[in-house]
Amino acid sequence: MSCEYKYIKKCVYELAKLTEKDKPYTRLVFSKQFQRARKWLVNQFKSLDLEVRVDNAGNLIGSYKSKNHSTKKILIGSHLDTVPSGGRFDGIAGIVSSLSILKNFREKKIAFPFDIELYDYLGEELNDWSISCIGTRGMTGLLDEEILNRMDSKGRILRDEINKVGGSSKKLIKKFSLFQDVIACFELHIEQGITLQNNKIDVGIVKSIPNISRHRINIKGQAGHSGTTLMDNRKDALLYASSLIIFINKLANQFSKKDNRHFVATVGKIINFPNSATIISGSVELIVDLRVVNSHSREQFLKKLNSQINDFNKSKKILIDMEQIAYSPYVEMSKEVNQILEKSAKQKNISFIYMDSGAGHDTAHLSRVAPASMIFIPCRDGLSHCPEEYAKVCDIEKGSKVIQNAILGIAKNLKAY
Numbered sequence: 182m183s184c185e186y187k188y189i190k191k192c193v194y195e196l197a198k199l200t201e202k203d204k205p206y207t208r209l210v211f212s213k214q215f216q217r218a219r220k221w222l223v224n225q226f227k228s229l230d231l232e233v234r235v236d237n238a239g240n241l242i243g244s245y246k247s248k249n250h251s252t253k254k255i256l257i258g259s260h261l262d263t264v265p266s267g268g269r270f271d272g273i274a275g276i277v278s279s280l281s282i283l284k285n286f287r288e289k290k291i292a293f294p295f296d297i298e299l300y301d302y303l304g305e306e307l308n309d310w311s312i313s314c315i316g317t318r319g320m321t322g323l324l325d326e327e328i329l330n331r332m333d334s335k336g337r338i339l340r341d342e343i344n345k346v347g348g349s350s351k352k353l354i355k356k357f358s359l360f361q362d363v364i365a366c367f368e369l370h371i372e373q374g375i376t377l378q379n380n381k382i383d384v385g386i387v388k389s390i391p392n393i394s395r396h397r398i399n400i401k402g403q404a405g406h407s408g409t410t411l412m413d414n415r416k417d418a419l420l421y422a423s424s425l426i427i428f429i430n431k432l433a434n435q436f437s438k439k440d441n442r443h444f445v446a447t448v449g450k451i452i453n454f455p456n457s458a459t460i461i462s463g464s465v466e467l468i469v470d471l472r473v474v475n476s477h478s479r480e481q482f483l484k485k486l487n488s489q490i491n492d493f494n495k496s497k498k499i500l501i502d503m504e505q506i507a508y509s510p511y512v513e514m515s516k517e518v519n520q521i522l523e524k525s526a527k528q529k530n531i532s533f534i535y536m537d538s539g540a541g542h543d544t545a546h547l548s549r550v551a552p553a554s555m556i557f558i559p560c561r562d563g564l565s566h567c568p569e570e571y572a573k574v575c576d577i578e579k580g581s582k583v584i585q586n587a588i589l590g591i592a593k594n595l596k597a598y
């Protein structure tokens with residue numbers, strides 16, 4: 182068992198303890214558990230002699246400084262926050278892997294011609310303010326006044342929470358600007374799918390992060406007495422909702438089969454009103470989550486869904502409308518960074534495939550301003566965002582090796598010039 186193995190394991194289990202006691206594994210952004218985990222991370226940074234700071238967007242950064250005071254840097258890291266009742270590896274694997282990389286460099290006293298900055302990107306998971314990737318949106322000019330002034334269900338304003346963790350919401354850059362000094366960004370993450378496990382592959386080099394959109398469907402029927410309203414006299418909103426859920430699933434199956442890139446659609450949220458055993462459903466709200474690489478397929482899917490909704494509306498029994506409530510565009514990872522990762526994996530005899538991500542990640546935002554990409558590692562049975570989520574320490578170690586060797590390769594190339 183290597184030192185890295187022991188260190189990664191120790192870190193994963195220490196962080197798993199910093200979660201809500203009665204709701205494993207929960208560490209929501211800005212929560213007490215989150216603040217404790219950040220304190221833990223600051224201590225790790227200090228023990229590795231990293232320079233610690235928090236940027237305007239509230240990201241926590243540990244910096245392995247270059248010897249020549251270079252302004253150039255490489256970004257590594259991921260996120261400490263989890264979804265409610267999430268797992269011990271989503272985000273955490275990337276943080277812990279990055280710690281082990283810097284620990285290794287420090288122990289070997291390796292000096293680099295650039296800084297290596299380890300980021301805990303603030304609040305990657307979708308939260309009560311209906312926003313994901315707070316930290317990377319903040320870094321790249323995508324946190325506007327409307328988002329910053331949003332209030333959650335407990336009455337907390339997002340900008341106040343960012344300021345409380347050491348950020349400075351007033352100073353957030355408003356404009357999109359390229360990160361000229363960033364040579365590359367690397368993020369290790371669990372796959373959250375089953376491809377690597379099924380194909381017995383060590384790592385996935387990520388080609389792209391799909392277009393992610395959410396659509397709210399409102400279905401308006403007529404509430405009524407469940408005992409006295411005859412069957413042919415009903416305007417049952419829940420019945421139409423169930424037809425739509427099945428339609429969306431069937432349609433997504435068809436598209437996913439004919440598209441050879443990632444295509445998934447999910448109805449995971451439903452609000453039924455008044456939701457009573459003795460009342461015919463009066464109205465329903467559904468949220469469709471759509472994640473697609475191919476934009477043409479996306480358009481076709483939405484066109485067919487709209488035409489089904491129109492058909493239902495023609496019956497005059499029901500009124501259905503659909504609106505887009507969230508959108509993040511398709512992004513490609515940097516081909517140059519992926520070439521470096523591929524070369525590194527080959528040098529280390531670590532098997533790899535290229536793959537599309539199904540999930541959104543901080544790297545999607547970073548890739549718009551700097552050369553960036555991701556390494557996926559297998560996660561057991563593809564389970565994620567649940568307490569069963571599991572990744573083997575030796576797999577985290579292999580993924581870390583690919584990134585570590587890639588950083589060494591970049592340094593070697595820079596010195597050659």
Ligand SMILES: [Zn+2]
Pocket residue numbers: 260271272305370
């Ligand atoms: Zn994640």
